[in-house]
Amino acid sequence: MSQGNFLPKRWYNLMADLPTLPPPPLHPLTHQPMSPEDMSALFPMECIRQEASTERYIPIPEEVREIYELWRPTPLRRARRLEKLLDTPAKIYYKYEGASPVGSHKPNTAVAQAYYNKAEGVTQLTTETGAGQWGSALAMAGAFMDIAVKVYMVSASYHLKPGRRIMMQSFGATCTPSPSDETAAGRAILAQDPDSPGSLGIAISEAVELALADPETKYCLGSVLNHVLIHQSVIGQEALHQMAEAGAYPDVVIGCVGGGSNFSGIAFPFLGEQLRGGKEIRFVAVEPDACPKITKGAYTYDYGDTSGLTPIMKMHTLGHTFVPPSIHAGGLRYHGMAPLVSLCEELGLIDAISYPQLSCFEAAMQFIKTEGIIPAPETSHAIRAVIDEALDAKEQGEERVILFNFSGHGFLDLTSYQAYLNGELHNYAYPQQAVNAALKLLPKIEE
């Protein structure tokens, strides 16, 4: 529908408009606030600067913008055929981030991070990936910026989803199943459980360990951190523009949450307008029942990885040692939530809900049969919430305007759909015992 030609020249930073700022990240060993020097072992200085920035706008480097132009602005579409199926007076709009070369929103930050690392003389990037969306985005960014990329991929996905691994390798990246025997963190997990399916937390430990050991290697994170959320603001800024062109403004903005980056990408530019006196709207973050950090986790200080190597952040968490069940939305299997999204929930600015995976696949089928695009299993969580919202609008007889982020397509997740169509998928009960055990192992921080 509305492609438009507006591509922002600057990123938006919600920190400028929030009534309070999130507490600073702490050093994993000393528990003191991290200094920029502490962080520089892992990240380039410009990303560290953005991490703490309270400037409202940050210029997008021209070289990054030129690469964005390969797929941005992404289309804003109205899902009229889905509206018709649901027989709802609601208007459903979606921002199609599946239009990027690797099929998700993740290159919006991957390209920026690779650019800043290259500019500061870094020769290799390491990272983790779950389902493979982030790994393939960083692999592509590394190819564009001519910088080596080494990806630790959660073992369960490495074997279940060879398509993503082949994509990373085609971009020239190295991909290793995690836990691996290449790092102390990986070897410790394998000693306990030689068949460990892995988790994002474990893979992060491996990638971070490698970056700490080599001064020319730095680490990239695909979500959670403030600078990542800043880069994703291109989504919402374009959407603001495109909704205005369509003569509409959302009543509700919806996104699925793994670490919180695609949700904040679409939500924060609208939330910024609201905080500056604009229209009050509802923001809904959608998570899986199997990994419900906002709705069931604690808001407290915790590590970003399993082994306790990363900075400690105040966030919603299920505990860094919690290994979520192997649901098909691999990108949503992370124990923590972005500190900024967590703070927004604490301040009552956003809502969160969780859904079991089967109901999300059901919603995806309705979307596929009406709008034609197979969503990533992660995205299907947002679609579930959108359909429920549209049905509620019907019950209330309201012409509600719903905007959601279509975070990625599922063309490389077809084995998940096969399992669903074969009736092999089931729902997981909330893993209460595992969460209770993990929450006992939080770092002891005096506040």
Ligand SMILES: *Cc1c(COP(=O)(O)O)cnc(C)c1O
């Ligand atoms: C990674 C991913 C997510 C979850 O990550 P966020 O940082 O919460 O956005 C959601 N959808 C898709 C398609 C992804 O690749």
